[in-house]
Amino acid sequence: xxxxxxxxxxxxxxxxxxxxxxxxxxxxxxxxxxxxxxxxxxxxxxxxxxxxxxxxxxxxxxxxxxxxxxxxxxxxxxxxxxxxxxxxxxxxxxxxxxxxxxxxxxxxxxxxxxxxxxxxxxxxxxxxxxxxxxxxxxxxxxxxxxxxxxxxxxxxxxxxxxxxxxxxxxxxxxxxxxxxxxxxxxxxxxxxxxxxxxxxxxxxxxxxxxxxxxxxxxxxxxxxxxxxxxxxxxxxxxxxxxxxxxxxxxxxxxxxxxxxxxxxxxxxxxxxxxxxxxxxxxxxxxxxxxxxxxxx
Amino acid sequence: xxxxxxxxxxxxxxxxxxxxxxxxxxxxxxxxxxxxxxxxxxxxxxxxxxxxxxxxxxxxxxxxxxxxxxxxxxxxxxxxxxxxxxxxxxxxxxxxxxxxxxxxxxxxxxxxxxxxxxxxxxxxxxxxxxxxxxxxxxxxxxxxxxxxxxxxxxxxxxxxxxxxxxxxxxxxxxxxxxxxxxxxxxxxxxxxxxxxxxxxxxxxxxxxxxxxxxxxxxxxxxxxxxxxxxxxxxxxxxxxxxxxxxxxxxxxxxxxxxxxxxxxxxxxxxxxxxxxxxxxxxxxxxxxxxxxxxxxxxxxxxxxxxxxxxxxxxxxxxxxxxxxxxxxxxxxxxxxxxxxxxxxxxxxxxxxxxxxxxxxxxxxxxxxxxxxxxxxxxxxxxxxxxxxxxxxxxxxxxxxxxxxxxxxxxxxxxxxx
Numbered sequence: 001x002x003x004x005x006x007x008x009x010x011x012x013x014x015x016x017x018x019x020x021x022x023x024x025x026x027x028x029x030x031x032x033x034x035x036x037x038x039x040x041x042x043x044x045x046x047x048x049x050x051x052x053x054x055x056x057x058x059x060x061x062x063x064x065x066x067x068x069x070x071x072x073x074x075x076x077x078x079x080x081x082x083x084x085x086x087x088x089x090x091x092x093x094x095x096x097x098x099x100x101x102x103x104x105x106x107x108x109x110x111x112x113x114x115x116x117x118x119x120x121x122x123x124x125x126x127x128x129x130x131x132x133x134x135x136x137x138x139x140x141x142x143x144x145x146x147x148x149x150x151x152x153x154x155x156x157x158x159x160x161x162x163x164x165x166x167x168x169x170x171x172x173x174x175x176x177x178x179x180x181x182x183x184x185x186x187x188x189x190x191x192x193x194x195x196x197x198x199x200x201x202x203x204x205x206x207x208x209x210x211x212x213x214x215x216x217x218x219x220x221x222x223x224x225x226x227x228x229x230x231x232x233x234x235x236x237x238x239x240x241x242x243x244x245x246x247x248x249x250x251x252x253x254x255x256x257x258x259x260x261x262x263x264x265x266x267x268x269x270x271x272x273x274x275x276x277x278x279x280x281x282x283x284x285x286x287x288x289x290x291x292x293x294x295x296x
Numbered sequence: 297x298x299x300x301x302x303x304x305x306x307x308x309x310x311x312x313x314x315x316x317x318x319x320x321x322x323x324x325x326x327x328x329x330x331x332x333x334x335x336x337x338x339x340x341x342x343x344x345x346x347x348x349x350x351x352x353x354x355x356x357x358x359x360x361x362x363x364x365x366x367x368x369x370x371x372x373x374x375x376x377x378x379x380x381x382x383x384x385x386x387x388x389x390x391x392x393x394x395x396x397x398x399x400x401x402x403x404x405x406x407x408x409x410x411x412x413x414x415x416x417x418x419x420x421x422x423x424x425x426x427x428x429x430x431x432x433x434x435x436x437x438x439x440x441x442x443x444x445x446x447x448x449x450x451x452x453x454x455x456x457x458x459x460x461x462x463x464x465x466x467x468x469x470x471x472x473x474x475x476x477x478x479x480x481x482x483x484x485x486x487x488x489x490x491x492x493x494x495x496x497x498x499x500x501x502x503x504x505x506x507x508x509x510x511x512x513x514x515x516x517x518x519x520x521x522x523x524x525x526x527x528x529x530x531x532x533x534x535x536x537x538x539x540x541x542x543x544x545x546x547x548x549x550x551x552x553x554x555x556x557x558x559x560x561x562x563x564x565x566x567x568x569x570x571x572x573x574x575x576x577x578x579x580x581x582x583x584x585x586x587x588x589x590x591x592x593x594x595x596x597x598x599x600x601x602x603x604x605x606x607x608x609x610x611x612x613x614x615x616x617x618x619x620x621x622x623x624x625x626x627x628x629x630x631x632x633x634x635x636x637x638x639x640x641x642x643x644x645x646x647x648x649x650x651x652x653x654x655x656x657x658x659x660x661x662x663x664x665x666x667x668x669x670x671x672x673x674x675x676x677x678x679x680x681x682x683x684x685x686x687x688x689x690x691x692x693x694x695x696x697x698x699x700x701x702x703x704x705x706x707x708x709x710x711x712x713x
Binding site: 090226264267 | 442455462655659
């Protein structure tokens with residue numbers, strides 16, 4: 001039972017990190033109709049920047065710089081590539097982000113090489129026990145920070161003028177434009193927010209129990225894609241639920257690995273994709289995604 | 297090589313409008329003759345290639361042929377039908393693994409006694425591998441047919457990860473993490489190896505590389521011709537309609553689900569064959585040969601070549617496959633590129649930078665890809681030979697709307713704004 005509870009808690013904390021990534025993914029999709037395959041390498045960029053800068057700048061400044069770099073990179077991609085392709089088919093947009101991803105990821109992998117870069121989190125790798133359930137401090141803090149950030153995001157999304165503008169342009173781009181909402185600005189801001197969220201996720205994703213920044217972090221970040229998809233690509237709430245679901249599933253599958261041995265070792269890493277395909281079989285637009293209607 | 301998915305008459309009438317005096321409909325225009333001569337020359341060049349080039353080039357060529365088959369298959373799915381799929385590596389894996397399992401011997405090498413294999417003739421392995429890959433595509437297609445556009449892209453991503461996991465885990469069949477050797481190909485007693493029988497053609501020893509070259513050439517040509525004929529036929533037009541608008545297609549009487557399933561079947565059979573050739577060209581299979589990177593490479597090929605263009609896919613395959621090998625071979629001559637661990641950019645990385653950048657540039661500036669560039673060049677060539685009448689620089693005869701330009705980007709399923 002304790003094992004189950006512990007897996008549950010760890011799964012939720014991992015899920016909170018996934019939710020941050022998936023949320024960025026969804027915001028970008030809502031604001032600019034782009035499925036951003038660059039998101040994984042953006043996250044790796046954030047992690048790399050934090051790891052490299054924490055030596056000269058100290059941890060706190062390094063984190064801020066890392067977030068700024070990720071946000072800036074997202075902004076550059078939006079301004080120089082996505083913005084020029086406004087109105088292009090979704091597939092072309094997805095493909096162009098794959099192109100960006102190839103370049104960014106190749107450069108990062110080249111720089112990181114086979115090393116594992118250490119990020120000196122001030123909270124170290126110790127575990128805390130809550131009523132007999134163990135969880136690393138890193139994951140606990142991650143859960144709290146992610147919770148706060150997500151709450152702030154949802155409030156901003158609902159009440160701030162940016163949130164209203166974004167929801168309006170996601171609802172109906174043309175009408176929103178006619179009402180004086182600047183689509184370019186909405187989209188740029190969405191990319192920046194998504195970049196920051198990815199940066200925060202990166203900070204916690206490379207902390208304990210993960211050893212540090214290596215190219216494997218990219219594979220972890222990719223598992224947020226199924227989270228966004230199974231929640232529904234255009235649903236922010238769906239991203240949250242999807243993230244938690246994927247985190248739980250992965251944690252449980254990894255925890256009960258011995259019992260699941262017939263599925264092979266390391267099945268936990270595949271479980272997000274299995275869950276995604278299973279959900280899509282039943283609901284092709286994800287759990288909370290808008291169904292595509294066809295009107296003739 | 298710039299054959300497009302659009303039916304021929306469009307191009308012919310375009311050529312006709314450039315030379316209005318001669319009604320282009322009767323007989324073949326000089327442009328067509330030039331094209332046939334060029335194609336014949338290319339074929340002759342490919343046929344005599346092994347007589348003049350050494351093993352490195354032949355091996356590269358065989359890898360390109362294999363990749364071209366896979367790229368043509370993916371292009372049918374993504375370029376022609378507009379279904380973004382990142383699962384191509386998975387179907388490649390199905391083909392390659394089936395081939396090695398069916399034609400491989402059980403027991404394997406020394407310590408790897410746990411390997412199973414059926415030991416059937418390689419041609420059986422190849423055919424069954426292709427069929428199994430097709431079956432895998434067919435099984436996935438009900439899921440795929442329900443998903444629209446981008447959902448499919450990410451869902452198919454899952455297939456790749458699941459595939460790699462299975463290869464890692466199912467050791468008796470796949471060789472597990474370390475992979476296993478692929479059996480040599482042979483056809484009715486003629487092995488595609490270094491000897492048995494010894495073969496000399498015009499004083500050139502025909503060893504494994506030469507023999508495989510011709511195998512690849514024949515298969516790639518067959519794949520090319522089949523895809524082109526498919527696109528010009530009724531199903532081909534149905535698929536293009538499907539890409540442009542699913543609603544319109546179904547109104548026209550195209551069974552959307554059935555056609556999606558069929559195109560998945562054909563595309564994954566292409567992938568299966570490509571996987572078999574890949575196993576032959578590397579000589580072994582391993583999990584890391586079928587990761588997401590491979591899927592993305594195939595996507596890069598068809599985007600570079602031009603979505604929807606069969607010849608373009610082959611060109612893209614040449615570009616993406618040969619580039620890293622060439623960089624590796626000439627690492628010491630090229631600036632910036634160097635052998636691993638010498639400070640510069642290693643060959644693999646350099647190639648990836650190049651095609652990553654190429655994808656972005658192509659989508660931004662030339663959505664029709666290399667095929668589009670080639671077509672524009674040939675048009676300019678034709679116009680240059682038939683000077684504009686009336687003295688004034690004639691406006692470009694082709695308007696984007698006048699003919700179903702093949703460079704049309706694949707539209708999303710239904711745009712109902």
